Amino acid sequence: MSGRKVFKKVTQKLVGVMSINSERVEELRTILETEQNRQVTAAEAKEYGESLITVYKVLAGDREILGVERTGEIENG
Numbered sequence: 001m002s003g004r005k006v007f008k009k010v011t012q013k014l015v016g017v018m019s020i021n022s023e024r025v026e027e028l029r030t031i032l033e034t035e036q037n038r039q040v041t042a043a044e045a046k047e048y049g050e051s052l053i054t055v056y057k058v059l060a061g062d063r064e065i066l067g068v069e070r071t072g073e074i075e076n077g
Contacts, residue, residue: 022042
């Protein structure tokens with residue numbers, strides 16, 4: 001799977017949660033390293049992921065975001 005498809009898949013998973021668990025941070029960190037051709041820390045990846053969640057929620061407004069895997073509980077990382 002291409003980096004962009006994996007990135008989209010990860011961001012779709014992130015939208016349904018309030019915080020990012022360590023597995024998702026590691027997935028995002030790996031994608032960012034590949035895309036940016038540099039070392040990315042877990043803290044950077046977590047911050048980036050939280051920013052993506054904010055952007056998705058702002059863009060969605062009050063609308064439901066379709067095609068997103070929702071979790072029943074908040075995941076902590």
